[in-house]
Amino acid sequence: MNINKIKETTLKCGILPVIKINQSKDAIPLAKALIAGGLPAAEITFRTTCASEAIANIKKAYPDMLVAAGTVITNEQADQAIQAGADFLISPGINESLIKYCQAKDYVIIPGVTSASEAQLACTLGLEVVKFFPAATSGGVKAIQALSAPFSQLEFMPTGGINEKNLEEYLSCSNIICCGGSWMVKENLINEKNFSQITALVKEATNLVKKIKGVKL
Numbered sequence: 001m002n003i004n005k006i007k008e009t010t011l012k013c014g015i016l017p018v019i020k021i022n023q024s025k026d027a028i029p030l031a032k033a034l035i036a037g038g039l040p041a042a043e044i045t046f047r048t049t050c051a052s053e054a055i056a057n058i059k060k061a062y063p064d065m066l067v068a069a070g071t072v073i074t075n076e077q078a079d080q081a082i083q084a085g086a087d088f089l090i091s092p093g094i095n096e097s098l099i100k101y102c103q104a105k106d107y108v109i110i111p112g113v114t115s116a117s118e119a120q121l122a123c124t125l126g127l128e129v130v131k132f133f134p135a136a137t138s139g140g141v142k143a144i145q146a147l148s149a150p151f152s153q154l155e156f157m158p159t160g161g162i163n164e165k166n167l168e169e170y171l172s173c174s175n176i177i178c179c180g181g182s183w184m185v186k187e188n189l190i191n192e193k194n195f196s197q198i199t200a201l202v203k204e205a206t207n208l209v210k211k212i213k214g215v216k217l
């Protein structure tokens with residue numbers, strides 16, 4: 001998927017659920033729960049070995065759902081994620097060789113930054129959108145606003161420590177496209193197959209986004 005379409009879809013969603021899935025068979029019920037809650041988007045992290053299988057299962061069942069592969073650290077993971085059908089890739093940090101590898105293959109990758117040097121590297125590499133991770137412990141909205149002064153061309157997807165209490169503060173910042181977070185898709189809820197609770201939490205989260213942004217999801 002191209003970066004403009006990713007920006008458009010994530011901006012509309014306002015939040016991107018960051019998911020750690022331990023069993024690929026939970027992928028489709030989880031995707032169904034997100035869609036039922038009004039959020040057809042997910043970041044499936046490569047923190048478990050079944051990530052690529054989970055991505056493939058979701059994209060087969062719900063081809064229109066926006067699925068990012070998260071915690072992509074190696075070139076091999078980038079290839080696996082795209083082959084599984086991921087729409088784009090997200091890294092916790094910024095690694096020049098991984099970004100160049102993805103750019104050569106036409107994969108969209110959104111790397112994490114927290115400092116001016118990392119933001120500058122992202123700009124030098126021609127990136128428009130970066131993750132800001134870990135957001136809350138790295139200065140939150142104030143740090144993003146400070147980075148946005150010299151790097152006004154960059155747009156941010158903060159993740160880490162964001163929840164229903166501070167979402168408004170982040171989404172009110174004009175350089176922030178959407179926020180990543182796990183508060184509505186906690187690992188224990190997935191492991192317990194408590195998909196109805198996930199749908200309820202996702203509904204609360206999407207209603208909050210609608211209230212903050214005045215958008216119809």
Ligand SMILES: O=C(O)C(=O)C[C@H](O)[C@H](O)COP(=O)(O)O
Pocket residue numbers: 018045047070071072091092133134159160161162180181182183
């Ligand atoms: O693995 C990654 O690449 C990550 O993005 C790390 C965390 O899973 C997210 O930062 C979610 O953070 P919380 O919403 O605070 O739970």
